[in-house]
Amino acid sequence: MRILLVHGIGRSDIDPNYYHPWEQAINVGLSKAGLAASPEYVEFHYDDAFEKHDRGAHVYAAAVIELIGTATVHAVTDPISNFLHGIFHPGTRDLAGIGDYVRWRAGMVAQFVVEDGLRKELRDKLSDALEQDSIDMVAAHSLGSLLTFDFLHNDQRARQHADITYLTFGSQINNPFVRARLWPGRLVMPSVNSWYHLFNSQDPVLTADISLSAANFRDITTPSAAGHAATMTGGQPGYLDHPNTQRLLWDILGQPVAARRAVRGNFAILDRAAAKPKRRALLIGINDYPDPQNRLEGCVNDVFLFSSLLQERGFAATEMRVVLNERATVAGIRERLEWLLEDAGDGMERVLFYSGHGAQLPGYNAAEVIDHKDECLVPYDFAWTKESAITDDDFYHLYSDLPFSAHFFAVFDCCHSGGITRDGSRKVRGIIPPDDIRHRMLKWNGGEQMWEERDWKDEDLINDNYGGTADERAEMMGRQGVTYRIGRGMRLRECLSKTESARLVKQKRALYLPVLLEACGEEELSYEYRHGTISYGAFTYSMAKNLRANPASTFQALITRTIETLRALRYDQRPQIVGPDEVLRTRVPGSIAQAGKKKNRR
Numbered sequence: 115m116r117i118l119l120v121h122g123i124g125r126s127d128i129d130p131n132y133y134h135p136w137e138q139a140i141n142v143g144l145s146k147a148g149l150a151a152s153p154e155y156v157e158f159h160y161d162d163a164f165e166k167h168d169r170g171a172h173v174y175a176a177a178v179i180e181l182i183g184t185a186t187v188h189a190v191t192d193p194i195s196n197f198l199h200g201i202f203h204p205g206t207r208d209l210a211g212i213g214d215y216v217r218w219r220a221g222m223v224a225q226f227v228v229e230d231g232l233r234k235e236l237r238d239k240l241s242d243a244l245e246q247d248s249i250d251m252v253a254a255h256s257l258g259s260l261l262t263f264d265f266l267h268n269d270q271r272a273r274q275h276a277d278i279t280y281l282t283f284g285s286q287i288n289n290p291f292v293r294a295r296l297w298p299g300r301l302v303m304p305s306v307n308s309w310y311h312l313f314n315s316q317d318p319v320l321t322a323d324i325s326l327s328a329a330n331f332r333d334i335t336t337p338s339a340a341g342h343a344a345t346m347t348g349g350q351p352g353y354l355d356h357p358n359t360q361r362l363l364w365d366i367l368g369q370p371v372a373a374r375r376a377v378r379g380n381f382a383i384l385d386r387a388a389a390k391p392k393r394r395a396l397l398i399g400i401n402d403y404p405d406p407q408n409r410l411e412g413c414v415n416d417v418f419l420f421s422s423l424l425q426e427r428g429f430a431a432t433e434m435r436v437v438l439n440e441r442a443t444v445a446g447i448r449e450r451l452e453w454l455l456e457d458a459g460d461g462m463e464r465v466l467f468y469s470g471h472g473a474q475l476p477g478y479n480a481a482e483v484i485d486h487k488d489e490c491l492v493p494y495d496f497a498w499t500k501e502s503a504i505t506d507d508d509f510y511h512l513y514s515d516l517p518f519s520a521h522f523f524a525v526f527d528c529c530h531s532g533g534i535t536r537d538g539s540r541k542v543r544g545i546i547p548p549d550d551i552r553h554r555m556l557k558w559n560g561g562e563q564m565w566e567e568r569d570w571k572d573e574d575l576i577n578d579n580y581g582g583t584a585d586e587r588a589e590m591m592g593r594q595g596v597t598y599r600i601g602r603g604m605r606l607r608e609c610l611s612k613t614e615s616a617r618l619v620k621q622k623r624a625l626y627l628p629v630l631l632e633a634c635g636e637e638e639l640s641y642e643y644r645h646g647t648i649s650y651g652a653f654t655y656s657m658a659k660n661l662r663a664n665p666a667s668t669f670q671a672l673i674t675r676t677i678e679t680l681r682a683l684r685y686d687q688r689p690q691i692v693g694p695d696e697v698l699r700t701r702v703p704g705s706i707a708q709a710g711k712k713k714n715r716r
Contacts, residue, residue, distance in 0.1 A: 115153040115367075118249045120240075122256020122284060122342075123219045123319070127161040135345040136253070139354035146360060147368020156247045160236055160261065164222060167232040177224035181291045183478075184320060184605075222257055223286060223320065227295050236261045241271045244278075251279040251367075255344050255353070256319065259285035260292060266304035267297055276305045279367070283312035283353035284342050288322035288511060290605035298610055299623035301515050303328040310334060310363050312353045317342045327459045327517050334362045393463045395424055395434040396454040398447060400470035400494055402439045408471060408545050412642045412649030414438055416469035416527060419650060423658050424465065427665075427704025442470070444493040444502050451504075455512040460519045463703055469651055471545045472528030472640070475500060476554040477598065484554055487592070489530045489600040498551050510603030514625045521703060522628040524601050527651040529633060529640035529687075540685075541642040543633070543651065570596045589692055592636055601630045602692070629669060629693035631657070638687045652685050665705060669698045 117140065119133045126132045133155065141152045226232060240262065243249070254262040259282040266272045266280070286292050288301065301324065303309065308330045313323040315335070319342040324333060336356040343352040353359065399417035401410045417436055425431060435450055451466070458464050471492035476484045477500070490503035500507075513522050529544035546552075559566045587595055590602050598604045606625055610618070618624040633640035633653035643652035656679040661672055673691040680687060691698060 115250045116156060116248060117153045117251045117253055118156045118158055118243060118247065120158045120252065120254040120258030120262055122254075122258050122344075123222050125161055125218050127159050133157050136354060139345045139352070140253070140364075143355065143360050143364030144368045147365045149368040153251075156243065156249065158240070158243055158258070160239060161218075163232060163235050163239065164225060167229045167235070168225065169229075171221065174221055174224040174228055177228050177291075178220050181220055181224050181227075181289075181320065184289055184291045220320070223260070223292065226257065226260055227292055233261070233264055237265045237269045237271075240265045241269065244275050249275070249278060251281065253281040253354075254283075254285075256284040256286065256321075256342065259283070259287055260296075263287050263304065264296060266306065267302065273305050277307050280304065280306040280309040281312070281363070282309070283336075283344065284314070284317055284319065284321055285311065285324075286320045286322065287311075288324045289320050290322075290510070291320075294606050294608075294610075298606070298614060299618035299621070299625060301326060302623065303331055306330075308332070312336050312356070312359060312363075314338055314341065314353065314356075316340075322511060325456070325512065325515060327515075332362065334358055391433060391457065391462070393429050393433045393465075394454055394458075395421075395429055395465040395467070396450050397421055397434060397436045397467045398442050398450075398470065398491075399436075399438050399468075400442050400492070403471065403492075403494065403496075410470065410541055410543060410642060410649075412541075412644075412651050412654075413469040413527075413543075415649060416651045416654040417467065419654060419658055420467045420469075420525070423661065424704075426662075427702075429465075429704070440494050442493055443495045444504065447491075447493055447504055448508060451508060451512060455516070455522070458513075458516055458520045458522065460517050461521075463521045464523070466522075466524040467527075468525070469527040469543075469654060471496075471543055472526070472530040472600075473498075473503070473545055473547065474530045474597070475503060475505070475547075476551065485596075487555075487594075487597045489597060491526070491528065491600065492545060498548060504600075506598040506600045506602060506604055509601055510605055513628055514603050514606055516626040518622075518626065520626075521697075522626075523631070524628050525631045525654075525657075526600070527633045527640060527654045529638060530600075531637050531639060540652075541649075543640040543642065570594045588636070589690075597636070599636070601628060603627070627692070627694055629697055630691065631669075631673065632690040632692070634687035635690055640687055641685055643683075643685075652680060652683070652687065653689055656680055656683075657689070661702060666701055668701055669693070672702060 119136055121132060137155050144153065244252075252262055262280070263282070293301070303326055309328075310332045311324045312334050313321065313336065315323075315337055316339055321342075326333075336351070336353055336358050338350045338352065338356060340347040340350040340352045344354050345352040346355050351357065397417045397420055399413035401413045403409050417438065421431075421434060421436065424434065435453065437446055437450060454464055454466060468491055473490050473492050473496070475488045475490055475498070477486040477488045478484055488500060488503070488505045490500075490505045493502065493504060496502050516522060527543065529542065531544055555568055556565045557568050590599060590607065591597055591604060592599055603625055615624065633651065641652045643650050643655050645655060653676065657672065657676045660675040660679060661667060664671070664675065667675070669691060673689050676689050680689070
């Protein structure tokens with residue numbers, strides 16, 4: 115076995131023993147699996163190409179700032195601080211003063227994305243290495259995964275190497291900044307025999323997990339405090355010597371047949387013929403928020419109502435997870451979202467239902483400038499920070515690459531505008547931000563000597579790249595064109611022009627869009643309804659009533675009837691539906707179960 119080793123960020127060329135720990139870890143892993151002969155290694159270095167194409171830090175400054183902003187998307191705790199301390203000199207965020215330290219770290223990733231000539235030279239260099247050395251396996255870390263994936267994804271010469279095994283770890287391939295600019299649209303399985311991707315959620319260096327339904331792709335989680343390290347650091351396992359890597363990678367490749375060529379069929383060993391679940395549903399309801407002023411009455415009832423509706427339409431109780439009140443923390447919801455959408459392949463159904471408060475947060479970039487707004491769901495432990503909220507960023511990487519024949523439906527009975535509830539009035543499912551948060555969304559009008567809402571158009575923060583009509587833009591990015599609306603995957607869509615979007619659709623590489631059913635419009639309020647003495651969400655109760663009355667309804671017809679119901683009851687909210695037109699015109703999946711109905715008795 116001949117393995118090409120491809121390093122990541124940093125100066126590998128100044129350390130002649132840079133790859134030695136990698137080789138030791140791989141040798142040990144394969145030896146434990148029973149492979150007698152150690153592999154032959156080919157070391158790949160490329161720092162000289164980055165020096166050759168360097169046009170100065172100022173050229174990459176904007177890209178570095180945007181890139182660093184994506185550190186908040188996947189990191190576990192205090193992501194910006196963790197990332198800055200790991201990549202920049204502690205305590206400084208001034209790009210002009212960072213110098214070589216950031217230039218050979220985040221600056222390398224930004225330069226790779228910006229410089230077309232650099233990427234072409236690296237593709238040529240990689241093609242030569244693969245051809246001359248008859249490589250069986252490519253092991254690529256961090257930035258190295260970007261240049262290898264760029265070659266496999268974009269270069270016709272990659273087809274000559276369709277029999278290689280591909281290993282990526284500490285990778286930024288699915289980082290939204292990188293992905294949106296280098297391989298927009300759906301991630302495509304490269305032309306390789308098999309692809310293993312190692313992901314550590316404690317790695318703060320702009321990494322992202324990957325979820326592909328391809329039979330020859332294997333995602334392996336390697337949680338460790340070693341973070342971005344390739345091998346053991348501080349007594350904690352790195353990517354290459356992690357126990358999960360041993361069990362799910364080296365133990366496979368170390369078999370006699372797999373040692374010569376890792377064949378696609380070996381993935382069946384990992385699957386153990388386990389059937390993937392056809393249906394799953396996650397139902398979240400929060401009444402008892404810690405602040406008494408924010409408490410609601412109908413959200414838990416909504417969950418039980420929606421659960422009964424799903425079971426009537428064919429879902430089994432064992433296919434659902436319910437999380438209520440104090441158990442619906444931000445960590446608990448994120449963990450269950452992962453469960454909901456894992457293994458969501460062709461023809462499978464996934465349903466998310468949320469009943470509780472919604473809110474809107476000012477969104478900061480890495481330069482600590484507010485450049486957008488984030489719609490969010492409000493977990494039990496919400497603290498008016500993005501880390502304690504469920505935002506669009508928590509969704510897009512879970513579903514953006516789902517197969518089009520998979521069915522993901524999300525129902526949100528909340529609003530994001532906030533509202534004031536007085537005793538005796540209808541409760542509103544959205545909370546008003548505290549004054550320090552609200553201040554970030556305002557500006558002082560000196561002429562009128564009054565506060566007013568910021569005009570994002572005047573600040574030139576609106577992204578004009580996103581295509582579509584004015585109504586379509588508002589549906590996806592809000593009335594002002596600066597909102598990351600929940601469930602839309604805007605991190606990946608905002609950079610696509612209308613022409614590019616059409617091209618991706620034609621190539622069947624467009625991003626997946628779930629069916630989103632929302633209780634109200636962007637700036638409207640979602641209310642509670644009292645059914646006699648029992649509280650529900652007005653939207654949830656009306657929608658469930660209409661679906662039961664018209665079980666063969668299409669999605670669009672269901673929302674239309676629900677709008678009419680709420681209007682008749684004088685509710686000032688207009689439910690919304692978003693999704694592919696061809697899906698919205700289809701019937702709501704499932705049918706009324708007959709088994710539970712009582713038989714007539716004589």
